[in-house]
Amino acid sequence: MTAVILAAVVGALFALGTFLLLRRDLIRVVWGLAIISQAANVYLLAMGGLADASADSVPILAGHGEHVPQTADPLVQALVLTAIVIGFGMTAFALVLSYRVYEEHDTLDVSELGDRDR
C-alpha cells in the first residue's frame, strides 16, 4: 500500500483547492472546486485498494467463462466514474455562471459581489 504517499498527495491537493476557494477571483474559486473534486476522486479510488497493474486486475473479464479473477474493486470505479461526470457538469455550470456574473456586474471579485446592501 502506498498509504502515506497517497495521503500526502490528497492532503496537498485539498490544501491547494481550499487556498484557491478562498481567493477573491471567481474563476480561481472554480479552479479550487475542480481540484478538490479531483482529489476526492483519487481518494475514493484508493479506498478500493490499489492493486499492481496487470492484465488480471483490470475489472474486465477475459471472456464468458466461469473463472472470475481477483480484480481491482469495480464498485469504487463505478462510483468514481459517476463522480467524474457530475464534477464535469458542476465545473461547466460554475464557469458559465461566472461568465454571466462578469457580464452583469463587470467584475469577478467575490467581495464586491457579496451582499452589497449591507
Added chain:
Amino acid sequence: MPPELSVVLAAVALPFVAAVSTPVLYRLLGERTGYAGVAVALASFLLLASQRGTEGTVGLEWIPSLDVALRFYLDGWGLLFAMLACGIGTLIFLYSPAYMHGEPHLARFYTALLAFMGSIVGVALAADLIAIFLFWELTSLCSFVLIGHYTADDSSQYASRMAMFITVGGGLFLLVGLLLLSIVAGDVVGPDAAFNLAAMLETPEAMAEGLREQGLFLPVLALLAIGAGTKSAQVPLHFWLPNAMAAPTPVSAFLHSATMVKVGVYFIGRMRPILVGEEWLFLFATLGLTTMTVCAIMAVAATDIKELLAYSTASHLGLMVAGFGFTSIYGAETGVFHLLNHALFKAALFLVAGIVAHEAGTRNIDNLGGLRHDLPVTAIITVIVALSMAGIPPFNGFYSKELLFEAAVEASHHHDIGVLGVLYPAVAVFGSVFTVLYSLRFLSLFFGDRPDALGHVHRPSTTLVVAPGVLALLAAVVSVEPQLAVDVIVQSGLDATALEHHEMHVSLPTSYSPPVGMSAITIVLGLAAYPFYDRIHDGLNAALDAAPLIAANWWYDAIVGGLTGGGALVGDRIHNGLLRTYATWTLLGTCGLALAGFVAAGTVASSELIDFDAAPAVALVLLVAVVAGLAVALSDSHIAGVLTLSILGFMVAIFYILASAPDLALTQLVVETLVLLIFLLVIEEIPEYYEVSLGKYARDAVVSLAVGATAFITVLVTTDARPEGSTDIARVYAEQAVPEGGGTNIVNVTLVDFRGFDTMGELVVVAMAAISILTLIVMRSGGDDE
C-alpha cells in the same frame, strides 16, 4: 367490559371534524357558531358518558405488519379527564357567543377551541406513547393560537410566544422520556408493545423493575416531571400561566384553569402506578407543595382579578401534583378528587371574572367592590365557588384539601423522610392560609362599598350567567353529597391511579383528627389575617419590586433576549454575504467535526501501514499532479492557470490507468478535454489578466493547511480501516456481471445494469446542467439587462 371502538372514535374525531368545518359553519351561522360548538361538545360528552364503567384497549389496525395502530385505552381516569374537558367545553361554548360578541377572528377562535377539545380527549384516551405526545403538543399549539387571539396586541403576542416556548419545550423533554420508556417497555412487555402504554400499565411492577435495572428510572422520572411541570405551570416554570391571561376569558376558563394545564397533572396520575416510590414522593410532593405555596403568595400580591385567578390556578395545580406525589392512598384520592373539584370551581370563577370585566369594564381589584347590587345572581354563584376554593366546609374544595392534609400527615408513616414528615404538613397549612386570603379577597368584590370610580354596571345576558351557574350548581351538589361524585366517577379514576383498590369514602368529619385540626388552623389564620390583607398585599409587592431577580419573568426575558441577541451576532459573523466567510466556516467546521469523530472513536493510524514502497510510477505521476496544482494556485494569469489545471487532470487520468481503471481514465480524458475547451471559451470573454489583490495570504494558508492536514489524516485512518481483499458487493458484482448483466466489463455492467437508476439520476444532473448553461447564455440576448 371492553369499550366500543366506534363510540370512542366518534368522541375523539367529532371535535376535529367540527374544527375543520368551522369556517363554513361560521359563514352560515355567524356569531352563533358557538352554539354549534355546544352541540359538538355535548355529543362528545354523551358518547364518552355511555362508555362509563368500561375498561380496556380498543384499536384500529393501520399497518398491521409494522404494528402501527390507532389505539385507545379507556379507564376511569382517562374518562374522568376526557368527560371533564367535554363537559366544561359545552359550557364554554355556551358562554362564548355573548362574551365574544363583536370580536374579530371568531372563525379562527372556534376552530382552535374545537381542535383543542379534541386534542384533550385524545391525550386522555390515547394508548400509544407517540399519539399521546402528538395530542399533547397539539394542545400547546391550540393554546398558542388562542392566547395570541388579539394579533394586534403586543403583550398578547409576547404571552403566546412565552406559553409556546415553555410548554412545547417541556413537551420535548417528555418525548425523550417517552422514548426511554419505550426502550425499557420493549424488553419488559415485548417489542410489539414498546409504545403501548396500556400494556405497560398492566405490569407496573415489572416496568419499574426494568427501568431500575437499566438505570433509566431517574432519567425517565425527571424527564416526565419536566414535561408535566411545564404544562401544569409548576415552579419555577409557572410564569407563563399568569401571562397567558392575555387570552379571552372563555379561553382562560377552559384551557388555563380546567383542562390544558391539567394535562400535566393527568399524566402524573397516569404514570403513578409505574413510577411511584420514594424518589417520586420527594420529587412531586416537594415540587407540588412549593408551587402551591409560592403561587398562593403571588396570588395575594396580584392586582388584577384574572392574574389572581391565574396564580391561584397554578397553586391548586401544585396541590394536585403534591397529592399524587404522596404515595399513600390519600394522595391519589387528593389528586383525582381535586382535579374534579378544581375544574368546577375555578372554571366558574374565571367565567365570573369574565362577567365582571365585561360588565364593569375593569379587572383591577382596587376599582371593584359591592357588585352584589348590580350582579345578584353572579354574587350567589361566587359565594359558592369562592368558598369552595378557600376550602371552607362544607364546600367541595374542603374535602379534597382535607385529603391533602391527611396524605401529608401520612407521608412520614410510610417512608422514613425525617424532618420532611413535619415540613410537608406545615407547608401545606402555610400555603392554604394564603388560599383562604385570596379567596376571600375575590369574594369581597361583591361585598362592601361600591368604589366611586366604578361606573355603571350592565346586566349580563342570560347565557353568560348560565354557564357559571351550572358549574356552581354542580359544585353545590358535590358539596352537599360528596359521596355521590365519588360513586359516579371519582372512584373509578382512583382505581386507575392508585396502587391497590380502596373504597373511597368522603364526608364531613365528625371527630377530631390531625387533618381536621390543620383545616381549623388554616381557616382561623386566614380569617384572622384577612383584615391585614392590604398591608400583606403591599408588602409583597414592595418585596417583589425590590428584588427583580426572584421574578421568573425576569429570567425568561434575560434568556430569550440573550438568545435573540446572540443569534443575531453569530448570524452577522457567519452569514455576512462573503463567499470566503462561508467557505472558511464550512470547511473548518467539517474538519473539526471529522477530527473530533476520529478522536472520539479512538482511531489512530496503525504503524505497519506507514511504509514508503509505493510503485515509483504512481508516486511520480501523483507528484507531477501536485506540482501542477501548486502552479495553478500560484499562476498570475487565467491562461496559465487553466493550462496547469489541465496538466493536473491528465496526470490524474494516468493515475487511473496505473490503478487498473481504464474506464475512468477514458472518461477523465474526455472530460478534461471538454473542461479545457470550456475554460478557454469563457476566459476569452473576460480580461486576459484579471487584477485581484490577493491579500490575507497568511490566514488562507492556515485554513488550507488545516483542511489539507485533515484530509491527510482521514486518508491514513480510513484506508487502515478497510477490510482486506475485495468486499462482498464487489465480489457479487464481479461474479454476476456475465450471468446477470451479460457483459464482461464489470464497471459498465454495474453502471447500466446493477445501478441503472443511479446512472439515470446522473444523466438528469448533466441534462439539468446543460439546460441551465443554455439558459444562462441565451438569457442575455433576451433583453434581460439591468
